[in-house]
Amino acid sequence: MHFNIKAGLFAVASALTFASSAVADDKPTFTIGAILSTTGPAAALGVPEEHALRLLRDTLEASGDLPFNLRFVMYDDKTDPTEAVNLTRKLIEEDVAHVVICCTTTPASMAILDVVNEHKTPMISMASGSTIIEPASERYWTFKTTPSERLMFVRVFDHMRAKGIKTLAFAGNQDSYGESGWNVFKEMAVAEEFEVVSDVWFARGDSNLTPQALRAKAATPDAVYIHAIPPSTNLMHQALNRVGFDGDVYHGAGAANNAFLSIADGEADGGYVGVGAVLVANQLPDDFPLNAVLRDFTTLYEAEFGAGKADMFSVSGWDAGRVAVHAVGKVATADGASTELGAQRQGIRDAIETTTGFETTSGVFNFSAEDHLGLDSSALMVATVKDGKFHLED
DSSP: OOEETTTTEEOHHHHHTOOOOSOGGGOOEEEEEEEEOOSSTTHHHHHHHHHHHHHHHHHHHHHOOOSSEEEEEEEEOTTOHHHHHHHHHIIIIISOOSEEEOOSSHHHHHHTHHHHHHHTOOEEEOSOOGGGTOSGGGOTTEEEOSOOHHHHHHHHHHHHHHTTOOEEEEEEESSHHHHHHHHHHHHHHHHTTOEEEEEEEEOTTOOOOHHHHHHHHHTOOSEEEEEOOTTHHHHHHHHHHHTTOOSEEEEOGGGOSHHHHHHHTTTTTTOEEEEEGGGGGGGSOTTOTTHHHHHHHHHHHHHHHOTTOOOHHHHHHHHHHHHHHHHHHHHHTSTTOOOOHHHHHHHHHHHHHTOOSEEETTEEEOOOSSOSSOOOSTTEEEEEEETTEEEEOO
16 A cells, blocks of 8 residues: 555555446445543654544545444553553444554553453554563454564564674563563573563653662673663663763663653663664655655655654554555455444454565565564664664665
């Protein structure tokens, strides 16, 4: 599915290979529900996700090319997993959603698993935690479009090795996001022959992280890896600066956004961040395979929300929405398409799982029964922070 930038619309019919519907009134209607953290601690992530989903909705509505009707229903979970659970039930039971895009955070995504399983409704998460979709045999209804920690660590560890780093400390949010990152981090670090000398933890609401920084420094690691989102990831970096840590500081994808840069105000300069290609799109080589789709997305998004506003979280919302629409389209246009809700939800789930070669701003999705993410690390890279911007590392 590509853009026609001149028209500002999707070339939906050709790119999704959907059959046309001759009579508008005959079009079936499908509901895509979305739960995002547009307020609360994760708002810096949820707001661009919501912007992207609304932009996708408006672009599709303006095109008028879809052979089915789409209804988007969106709610704010206030970065509260309990609220996410309640809203998921509302979307499925009251709004009759065919597919649920949720959630912004790993804790909320994990919290709603039982609900989507109970109601046999497909879910697409925008969070990075690997446990959301692993093992796939136990996450039948759950998919994810945001790169997982495992994929990002491939890039980060390669970068560390090239710098001669051998010993590591981990600093993370004390929740399921941090725990998921820690479990993958220590497993992969051992496999990659790094020595993990310390792990320190903080709650999302903690404002003084000096004690954690002192403990990390005392272990004398070559580098500290921070697995958190703003403002926690900024506060930990600032604390490491205050206590005089002179090693390298790395951040995961939770810092790959404009909120991290604006809060940092120069204090993260020299640090490294695992980023998606969208954040360094204008620095990529001419032969980078996703240049066209990245250019199209950033052109459309930044025309609406301002230059430099496209980040990994706007991409998360965009890609989750595109995968959902693609799957709905397969079900809506299938020969003998069912009108029964349960069969439609099952069909959408199956359509996601069998989607392959689907090019997006995050990479190319190749879902399968064994892999409910279906991405590789080709669109992930490491950037350094300098002068309030991300700069692609060689």
